[in-house]
Amino acid sequence: MHKVIKSIAVVAAAALTLTACSTGGAAPSASDTGPKIKIGMAYDVGGRGDQSFNDSAALGLDKAAKEFGVETKEAAATNGESESAREERLNQLIDAGYTNIVAVGFAYAPSVGKVAKANPDVKFAIVDDASEASTGDNIMNITFAENEGSFLVGAAAALKSTTGHIGFVGGVQIGLIEKFEAGFVAGAKAVKPDIKISVKYLTQPPDFSGFASVDKGKAAAEGMYQGGADVVYHAAGGSGGGVFSAAKAAGKMAIGVDSDQALTAAEDVRSVIITSMLKRVDVGVYTFIKSIHDGSFKAGNNVFDLKVDGVGYSTTGGKIDDIKAQLDAYKADIISGKITVPAAPAKK
Secondary structure, three states, X not given: OOOOOOOOOHHHHHHOOOEEEOOOOOOOOOOOOOOOOEEEEEEOOOOOOOOOHHHHHHHHHHHHHHHHOOEEEEEEOOOOOOHHHHHHHHHHHHHOOOOEEEEEOHHHHHHHHHHHHHOOOOEEEEEOOOOHHHOOOOEEEEEEOHHHHHHHHHHHHHHHOOOOEEEEEEEEOOHHHHHHHHHHHHHHHHHOOOOEEEEEEEEOOOOOHHHOOHHHHHHHHXXXXXXXXXXXXXXXXXXXXXXXXXXXXXXXXXXXXXXXHHHHOOXXXXXXXXXXXXXXXXXXXXXXXXXXHHOOOOOEEEEEOHHHOOEEEOOHHHOOHHHHHXXXXXXXXXXXXXXXXXXXXXXX
16 A cells, blocks of 8 residues: 655755665675665655555565665655655665665656656656656556455455445545555455445545544544444555554454555554455565666566456455455456456446
8 A cells, every 4th residue: 555645845855864774784696796786765655664555665675685685775755745855855866876766656756757857877666657757768667456456355344244334444535546445345346235335535635644644544444433334444554553543442353455464563453454455566666676686677567466466465364264265266257357347436
């Protein structure tokens, strides 16, 4: 989840600490010769440790670092920063010798396009964007079928609900997050056409604080639970922690996003998470780094969908074991084309 995002002067950006990370002592593979590959990771707001979108990207980076012996350096965005700050972050990584760059989040699209054009020998990957602004001969675009994975957890929510009322909390109302909503609603209605679904977005662009506000997430979910919802799905990045807290206090259920949040969320709220929509940002990041290592880098859009397990759902805790066969039947129908999942909410 999805994730993220959009003023801070360049001076402030320059003051950001670029944390150099070793490979944890892992020995390079036998095929590694010569200088180590250097990978720069520019995280979205929240950075490593957000328990969601950025942490999924970090997982892919860590796996590649261990497997290929690459050297890494990381930096994270701050909420409300300027476009020049994002550009400066990318340029700092390049100036430090990290000439393979992963930009985590669509907010980097303009800066990746600009910096990539000015540095044709540097290879880039950007997560969650394949717009004209971020395409080029040295840019790999990593995107996901979030609507497909969200369909499955929407079906799970409907199957688990006893009140016939569920909810969706989106971080910021943008096209990317609306994909999550569209799939979730479609999946729930495939199970129960008359189910009630409450939808709340925490902020509207250009305010992207909805991806990093636990208080806003908690307040939105509290309102839904008090209104009768018994399962709430969030696509709100770090704000999802508030959704889980609200579920815990209300004795209700929640659904995580991006990572398996029954494993990554604060321990005191993990019990309320019945499943998470898995968005395998780690797979996308690993795929990019592996292509650098193998010399097989190819620019253009790479879509990670259900067919390639780029999205899916988690089963940690066994809370949806009783409905897994039904969810897998929906998954098979989506993969076969029997079910087409909408990528945008229906007009109201």
